[in-house]
Amino acid sequence: MTLSTSTVLRDARRIVVKVGSSLVTNEGRGLDEQAIGEWCRQLSALVRDGREVIMVSSGAIAEGMKRLGWSTRPQELHELQAAAAVGQMGLAQIYESKLRENGLGSAQVLLTHADLADRERYLNARSTLLTLLTHGVLPVINENDTVVNDEIKFGDNDTLGALVANLVEADALIILTDQKGLYTADPRRDPTATFVHEARAGDAALEDMAGGAGSSIGKGGMITKILAAKRAAGSGASTVIAWGREPDVLVRLTQGEAIGTLLVAQTQKQQARKQWMADHLQLRGSVTIDDGAVNKLKGDGSSLLPIGMTHVDGDFSRGEVIAILDDQGQEVARGLANYAAAEARLLCRKPSGQMTELLGYAAEPEMVHRDNMVLSK
Secondary structure, three states: OOOOHHHHHHHHHHHHHEEHHHHHHOOOOOOHHHHHHHHHHHHHHHOOOEEEEEEEEOOOOHHHHHHHHHHHHHHHHHHHHHHHHHHHHHHHHHHHHHHOOOEEEEEEEEEEEHHHOHHHHHHHHHHHHHHHHOEEEEEEEEEEOOHHHHHHHHOHHHHHHHHHHHHHHHEEEEEOOOOOEEEEEOOOOOOOOOOOOOEEEEHHHHHHHHOOOOOOOOOHHHHHHHHHHHHHHHHHHHHEEEEEEOOOOHHHHHHHOOEEEEEOOOOOOHHHHHHHHHHHHHEEEEEEEOOOHHHHHHHOOEEEHHHEEEEEEEEOOOEEEEEEOOOOOOOOEEEEEEOOOHHHHHOOOOOHHHHHHHOOOOOOOOOEEEEHHOOOO
């Protein structure tokens, strides 16, 4: 069944809103106080309407560039980190001020992709955000660009917005940008380009339409938004890409008005945890299994028992995600390990009944339970 914008956004109770650098900083000229104040007014209206809202805001590096007098984005990582450190002060201050003017408390949360890839840190971040929402506080999230090199080099806040949507199991992701939405081609170059009102998140054709990055201020472009929508869809969140300066855009979207491009998620909420394991975790190690275990996993949907394991690689802890490989090194599945790597090595080729004898305890009879496992495509 095709979902409409009115259905997706009107019924959404937990929403992640992402706003880009060019909007937040008025194309790099410094934080746009009036625009941020307008979004904060709308965010407050959504919260009063009974919704839970999280803001993912770009702009720290761009604001830092302005404060430092830099006209172009630097290439050196230490300069990017310095700009982020300077700009983060102003970014947090203006959101705190504008949200409080509208009767809403705020909290600054700095995340890295690593925070959302490590299971324990993921759960801690999720708990913190949900607690803030419970207390009526609106989290304002940005990447922790000041300390993690590869977050600046490879990261973008469109992706972060999608990962946050997965983290809190949001119903919808709204990406506010300096474009009306997605076109079939760049309308500045192709007069035959038509506007895409609705499509399926993850459709490969969308990536061809999106092209490359288009801003010298931020890192993203329409392609990062299409990929973010694909990621968000993994946990059941549909995405709307809309022009951030559209009057009352957030309020009108949640009232059911069709604005921008809707990318509909096909994944149901109950699949979210497995999708998270498949797409967003750094793998800490692997176990190799025999053909019999491969057939059990693929054919019967069984859990992985120690007796089917032949080899263990890496140094992982209990609860971390590991790859499950066949004897050719091909990934069969991945899942949460019930035992650490050193313990798993002792358990290879052993029946579950010998766990207590080998380890001195038996937490679970399986190495990876089927409920904590996702088969590779």
